Amino acid sequence: MSDTEKLLKQAAMQVGAGGSAGFVEVCIMHPLDLVKTRLQLQSKITALKSSDPHYYNGIVDCMKKMYKYEGLTSFWKGILPPILAETPKRAVKFATFEQYKKIFMFGSSSPTPLTFSLAGLGAGVTEAILVNPFEVVKVTLQSNKAISAQLPSTWSVTRQIVREHGFGSKGLNKGLTATIARNGIFNMVYFGFYHSVKGYVPEYEDPLLEFGRKVAIGFTSGVLGSCVNIPFDVAKSRIQGPQPISGVVKYSSTTGALVLVYKEEGFRALYKGLLPKVLRLGPGGAIMLVVYDYPTSSDSKMHNTQIIHITHPSLQAQGKVTYQETITSDIHIPVSSIQNEMLTQNQIVMSCQQTHLQSIQPLQGQVIQGTDLTQQLQITSHMLLPPVPVFKQQILMNEVQQYYGYEYGKEPCIVTKVEMQPPILHEKYNESLSPKPSTWASNVRKIKHQRGEAYISRRGKYVPERQIRNTKDCIQNCKYKCNERISDADRELIFKSFYSLSTNEKRHFLLNSTERHSVKRGKSDAKRKHSFKYSFIVRSERYTVCKNFYLGTLAISQKPVYNVHSGKSETNIPKPDGRGLSENSTHALPNEVKDRVRHHILSFSTLDSKPVKQFSKQKQYLLSNLSIKRMYTMYFDQCSKESIVPVKESMYRKIFKKEFNLHFVKVKKEEPLCCKCKGSIKKK
Structure with a gap:
């Protein structure tokens, strides 16, 4: 149907x-x-x-x-x-x-x-x-x-x-x-x-x-x-x-x-x-x-009355469980040697373990040893045991003692069937994978830093969450009476609004809420050249506040205020962030050196014998015997033969990861098997 x-x-x-x-x-x-x-x-x-x-x-x-x-x-x-x-x-x-x-x-x-x-x-x-x-x-x-x-x-x-x-x-x-x-x-x-x-x-x-x-x-x-x-x-x-x-x-x-x-x-x-x-x-x-409940429940009972057929596959091979209904189409669920897998449709857990099996005890005469090593087991509602691991079903198959545990759900009878499948050695490599910059660790750190949230820096240092600093010292000595004119609720609103802005919008906010004045001193060699005047706009009215109140409300130091004024243009517009945008750096590598690295990476062929493409949106896979370190070693030997100074391995890796969508095929390692049940041993 x-x-x-x-x-x-x-x-x-x-x-x-x-x-x-x-x-x-x-x-x-x-x-x-x-x-x-x-x-x-x-x-x-x-x-x-x-x-x-x-x-x-x-x-x-x-x-x-x-x-x-x-x-x-x-x-x-x-x-x-x-x-x-x-x-x-x-x-x-x-x-x-x-x-x-x-x-x-x-x-x-x-x-x-x-x-x-x-x-x-x-x-x-x-x-x-x-x-x-x-x-x-x-x-x-x-x-x-x-x-x-x-x-x-x-x-x-x-x-x-x-x-x-x-x-x-x-x-x-x-x-x-x-x-x-x-x-x-x-x-x-x-x-x-x-x-x-x-x-x-x-x-x-x-x-x-x-x-x-x-x-x-x-x-x-x-x-x-x-x-x-x-x-x-x-x-x-x-x-x-x-x-x-x-x-x-x-x-x-x-x-x-x-x-x-x-x-x-x-x-x-x-x-x-x-x-x-x-x-x-x-x-x-x-x-x-x-x-209402009885017709629908009786229909579901009639629909789920089936018989279980379980065939044990080779323990070294991958298996496939087919959940088979009389009316609907098959549902295929991948398993590995029938161990620790759950069929969510019928809630039957199949385990291959030594102890602690929670099971339904089959009635006598319902377990049949067939010539094809197939165990037939008809599960009905009266077979349910108390929730105590008191039963283990032992079956001798291929001269190996097998332990099977069945946990019974609400449906009385299900059909399952295990089929043989060749082992899977390679992961799929034909699926397209577009890069997601929002999930990169560096971008996540930037977003959290911009929002004032706690994060781990690139060097592994924990940076705590930004919070409004207490300004009790300015209550008595502050000449502006900041705490009397601006309430805690207004400070909280300013704080949240500030950290909802982007980096460039924050610079505009700092520039518009502070004023820089030259310090009038007798000495020309004084370290402090300028002083700052701070203010907040609350309910369309500007209030001048002291330095401690201003910096404590925004949870910042004076350095951002100083930087935004020192980098502003003549039209009083803050200078945009130019970090990482300089193309004429004295330490930058020449394009000829970078092109040599690119040509070396392009000289390899993919797993399906296709040429490597630069800036490819489609994932490309290299052979499993390669790695970035091995490729760099080959590049280093080639440069030594040609008497050319090679780039560092870090630069080679940077070009490889930034300009190429290349990956290496991983072969799944064979897991150690249990000496008794021949099932995989999971490492804790």
Whole structure:
């Protein structure tokens, strides 16, 4: 089966499971949803009219009065919109949850609690946008206290809302933000808690106990989600339901509704209808997740029922493990003599070690010695041992005692197969490798130095992180009163802004915030020729500060200030950094000498008998018996024969690495083998 067909089958399973779960939950729990809506719509003004026959004191009182005045069928008022919306809504929620889960993996191999929470939030927002028009019609029908025979139909209520208010924020999309907040928060807690806790609660082999485990986790997830999002549910009901005064819109926005309810009715009013909501979404959440979970889990069990076939390859050769499924294509994973390798798809660890093996004990009669030295082992769920290294399977193959350990994951049965492969002596050399200057050690040091971060210098000296220096000495003696005019927060802002600048921008900053004046002295041979005046601009106002305060705030010495003024031009522009840009150095080698080195490097041929190219973007490989030192020795001997003075080895290496993209093929060394199991011995 192709990947597309597999994806479509998985999506169909998710849609069917989610839709059936939503339908079952709505049919059973809708009366509690109606009671919850009635209690949430009951404001303080209604409570003052306690003589009203439709005033409810609680869940039981609400059900009694509804049965008395509206009939038994009134408990399912407004059920048609949820039934029409619930199946596609739940289907979309579960399907989008699976897709959002892939998006929020953040490079992790398995989903984390944050992944489940963010995927639930995204699924809730998507669900809210789809279901909000149905919620508006449902709340309108549920708030109508007429008997079922006099109740308008769902279609007539929908047409009336569209005719009077349209499809916008005052019509079918009324209270959309409250619905998004309610559903998003609920699903974030709901899915995040359920999928995070489910893996920590031990599973049961008994189907009834396993069913109870999932129901308990689903119930707890629904209760927690209901307790967190109930204020937004109250705001949604007030916005979408009938207003207290006809013709006057009292509750129009989510935050406005929350503030009004809190001011007029108190904090407890934000949690109206919590008990029926918990009674509905607690069991409802358990029903929905269990109904959704069982079809998908049973499908995965049916999909993963396989048999293991393991053939031990030659210990001196490289092997290849093929994970083979009945439906999907093969997945190839390279291994080395089946040792210390993990198949991440099925979580089975294959080891070739002497001790400390954690294993599944095969049943008698399941290990068969074949003529092709193939061990057949059928793994089922009842073979799992406690997490103690108590079992070692010993098999005599090729007159060598082999030790195999199998760690069992959640999937009951897998197929693996080991094939022979010739040993790999050379690494791949046909892949292009473009240089990445940002990862070079010298450039990393420059960036860290520019940002004021700690780094290791080229000579191995640790340079600590730049920090604002304390200037307590200038509090008493400073004539500028720097600490009184510039606060610590302003100093911190100046410090961070300074180290976010580039090197050239820092020079401009130092030049603009300092002034140099000639020192007026009687002696002409004085060492100090100039003095400096320092200042900072804080909130568009320039403050003159003392030297200690200025240098301490920027965490620098006076040398950068002196250098930027001594190197500035006549137009008061700092001189750019010219280090390494001088072409007319007296110590520079002539181009003829460098060309001789280049010609010597170009005289070699690559591994595939192609000429060496200068400044090549493609990696080129030389023979493994060569090295830069050997090439320099050959160059030195050639210069000696021609009576030419050679360059130093450091210059030869510099030209080789800077102008050529050449590498040497490395042959993998054979690892020493264990005398007992013939497996590789890893050095600690």
